[in-house]
Amino acid sequence: MSVTTPLLELRGVDKSFGSMKVLRDVAFSAYPGEVTALVGDNGAGKTTLVKCIGGIHPYDSGEYLFEGRPVRLGSPRDAAALGIEVVHQDLALCENLDIVQNLFLGRERRRGLVLDEATMEELAAKTLSGLSIRTMGSVRQRISTLSGGQRQTVAIARAVLWDSRLVVLDEPAAALGVAQTQQVLELVRRLADQGLAVVLISHNMNDVFAVSDRIAALYLGRMVAQVRTADVTHTNVVELITSGRSGDLGLPR
Amino acid sequence: MADTNVEDTPPADDGHPVLRITGLNKSFGPVHVLHDVDFALRRGEVMALVGDNGAGKSTLIKCVAGIHPVDTGRIEFEGREVRVTGPRDAAALGIEVVYQDLALADNLDIVQNMFLGRERRRGIVLDEHSMEEAARETLARLSVRTVKSVRQQVASLSGGQRQTVAIAKAALWESKVVILDEPTAALGVQQTRQVLDLVRRLADTGHAVGLISHNLNDVFEVADRVTALYLGRVAAEVRTADVTTSQVVELITAGRSGDLGLAPHTAAENI
Amino acid sequence: MMKGGPSQEDIRRHNLGALLRFVHLRGPASRATLAESLGLNRSTIMALTADLTAAGLVREELPRKPGRRAGRPSLVVRPESTRVYVLAFDVGVDRLVVARVGLGGEVLDRREGARDRGADASDLVTALVSAARSLVRKAGRDAVCVGAAVAFPGIVRRADDAIMFGPNLDIGDLSLGEALSRRLGLGIPVAVCNDADLGALAEHERGAGVGCDNLIYLHGDVGVGGGIIVGGRLLGGDQGFGGEIGHMVVNPGGRPCACGAQGCLEAEVGERTLLAHAEREEGPDGREAVRAVVEAADWGDIVAREALHRVGTWLGIGVANLVNVFNPGLVVFGGTLRDVYLGSAAQVRSVLATNALAASREKVRLRTAALGDDTTLVGAAEFAFTEVLADPVQVLARLKAPEDTPVL
């Protein structure tokens, strides 16, 4: 599995806001079929890195390779065109619209002038059941009637529906109850098992260990280690997060 | 099991702790979050409080600040037992807590923020001059030089400068204990430096400082002692000079490290 | 039987089974897909489909696909899920489920109820039979029941389905399968299997383990059960007792187990132990109680967190041993262990990382049961289908032949 090329690979990415250096020489890879957990303390640069991946922030220098080919992202649209979908914490769903309408927002199916509701509804139901999402009554429910976990699910399903190849999830389980968190985690895992590359940002080590294949640890804007989850312990990861090194891993002493 | 106090050998006693908490327990309904916690802050020292997410750091601080009432336990301030039933009690004792969200009003300037809610006045008029002087004097005492003018709007400050203002605000009030909740989170390297320097000076000017941090390098740089919380218990209170980061990480994640920490059976069979 | 190679008839029977099995597990498929997947030519597929259609096992129809305007629609072969069904019984310690599951795996109808931990065997049989009868009554008159199986939390002898040991659910000397078969009166035998074995089967065929032929399924109820699939087959051992992972000793001299030993995996990570660590022995038990511990830990309760941490340690050791011995591609946590695993994954995997051989652990995937609470139920259904999938036409003919009188 280690011979597969990463779907996304960043090399030597630097990013500053004015005089403040936020990312330094960051290397990061995401592999198809794997969940890569991105961990780090507050302010370690996780959000900035995600925004660079999603084309929201231009990076100052470094290489951005997608499927091994260098690409240059100018905007979120470029990222979307590559099949990169970022699910932000605020989810960005329209509460006054129903699940189907949200799933197809901005990319509605139409027949001539008219929206093709029946096809959209069918596709939505198919996508959701393909993800074994079993916790919603109807695809015609309004978002405002859904729980936090269900909303998260809809936001993630949107990424799947649009044939994304890389999905970045920013703290999907924050502010969810435990049952919903578990469902979202299983959904995250299923996304990867369906062949997508998934990047998961999380503070919860149980969540990270439960679903991830690799762990990438940021410490003060540097990528101190990107390791296979099978090879590290909880203590290793906490040490990387809190001091940038752990045993042989991380920053040189 | 309750006797987890590793700090039985008295440290080179530099006076009694300003604030000493013993046997503190705290539950939220059925959820038990703090168990027999001992915690002490000494004048002129920085005590770092470390622990994993959910180990109970914020709860402990909120108990000290009077935001959460404690279930059982004793809080001593300067040797006397006190009851802290609200943030006002804590402030009256001279305990100031600087939270992560800082609670600064962006549209006001530094002086106005530092005196927010406790404005000095002459008659019914605000005494701007005296406040400005006091603010400038406090900042100078803490050697804060990065701020151009005390009349600058907070909105125009960088993250580090805001943190500085918030800390200076806490130091302004004759406070004896200042507790800082993750003051360096989300700051750049440069700004982290400034804030850590300020934390150190705060202790050097005679305050007892509590510092919550996730960054162990910061902790080792600025703190004199570390209290490590593990699942709501104090795993150990140690001098930073006596331990390594790896030991502290083990205390955080497993509750023990070598001879330090909790007895084996409470720390999940020593694994 | 004595001939060297398989006969024409054997081949045909095998192909019929393969085709039916394909649409049963993978869903409706076009003839082209079938031909390609089964390695048969299209005319053979056509003949097989015709036979199965005549037997009422499949039907061909136009696909219902979105955007069907594109291209010429080709017929798909679809299992007759409402007409051919099995009865699946899931006997948990606290919970009973009986379901009518159609060919293709769809749960058509189900009855579910709570079971009191003190209930005796005859109550159990009565409850299962009455639920099954009501399911059969609601099936259409032309529907036919082709099998039945029970998932049971105990050690079951393969030769005669006798329950040898069921510490958490004692039903005495009762021969459960025979009793059910007799009282149902459908003319079909009722198989009894270890629940975790069936869970392994279900996850292998329809759940997280599709495409993985070496997997281990760990099932948490009151105790801990296990099902091991090696090379695509369930590991039964000499008499079918194999795979009792719950009684693997992980902590010699540890907590006493119902089996008499000390420090079994079940004794260290089972429901009672978790609740004891969490200081909740007094309160309610069962699946909801386990979930409540995980929930409390999520809220920050230090007692619950430590309980999960301790249980996670032993679970990690157990998994590490299994990984070293079997080198599975996949370990699936089902039942209450799903919640326990998700609540203590950091500890489980940390222990795995330090205790398992690097080569064995490197590619093992840890997953939760994709079928959720229905894992063992689905396993029972799949087991009940085995006979008809092995020889579809014969079995159906036998079931329909004896008498055309309606059942019950």
Add this chain to the structure above:
Amino acid sequence: MSTNIPEGKEAAVKLADSDFAADRREHDVRAAVGDYWSRVRSGDLGAVPAILGLAGLVVLFTALRPETFLSTGNIANLSTQALPVTILAMGLVFVLLLGEIDLSAGVASGVCAAVMAKLMVDAGQPWYVAVITAIGVGIVIGTAIGWLVSVVRIPSFVVTLALFLGLQGITLRLIGDGGTVPVRDDVIVALANKNMPVWLGWTLAVLCAAGYAATQLWRWRRQRERGLVGRPLVLVAGQVAVIAAALLVATYVLSLDRAPSPLIVISGIPWGVPLVGVLLIICTFVLGRTPYGRHVYAVGGNAEAARRAGINVTRIRMSVFMIASTFAALSGIAAASRLNSITPDAGGGTTLLLGVGAAVIGGTSLFGGKGKARDAVLGGLVIATIDNGLGLLGAKAYANFLITGGVLLFAASIDALARRRRAATGR
């Protein structure tokens, strides 16, 4: 008996919370009513308050003025009375859907009407040139507002408040202080004062009813074909029957002779009614069935989500103001037709408030994201009924203001409460 599996239908394990059970469940009338009720409970009231309000007002005024209020003459009068406010409100629905407001729509209608009148009277242009120019002026005003709001990003409240003042000046300049420009063109006057031939009215009514039934049934069939479960056929048929009946009864009433003297015959549907009908159909179609409409709802619901979904939020925002002002122009023309003249205060005073009131009473939310074109029609009828009924009662002007204001406040309160309810049930 300690082990029990309950028998019978109730014992069947509910699949309700799994696998989109609600989509698969065989929908019967009871389930549909249940769904509807749960929607109402969660604050999604739909057209119910407006219809109840309208029914209540009709009963009230009929009781107070039994001989005049329900006379055929008054009913015809009512329908033309509702004309300007309904058209204005229909345009405003688009703006309100985004959570914005257009305070200048009323006076914009005045300006457009004045332009039309001046062109016909002073420049002697034919009616169609005048009308097209007036609509053009409306589009220009809307574009200006839209640009200021969406590109310059001034709050719409401020932009349109400024225009509310400014445009009054333009009307005043065009008409002259204290002046009146008469509107005598036959076509324009006919809009609010003449009726269709009875046969044409019936033909149109039957066509509309049939068309409505056909689209509803066609949709139902299509859903059924795809295996998507829509509402039960009985409900669809019932809805079609109610709408068709309402349409035909109204046509019948308006086709009766309502002349006060037996010597002449006045009957038929006023020409303004089919105009509203056409606009209603267009707007409903655009909002409900086209991507543009969907995007309007999306921007109103969560502009950030819409932006991230790749929707051009600026363009959507601009367009709704253009639509509102265009409808304002039409509304101005209808008002001019009804009054046969233009005065400097055309479109001023309460015009705008009544327009917004109509939309809100009909069920459009002031917070954005919720509303339909039909809200304008229902709300317009309520407003016109109040006006008409109070007129028949001989109420003083002050009472008229008080009551209309009270109704508007009441409708807005329902909106705000329903919103809170929605927020509460959301999580």
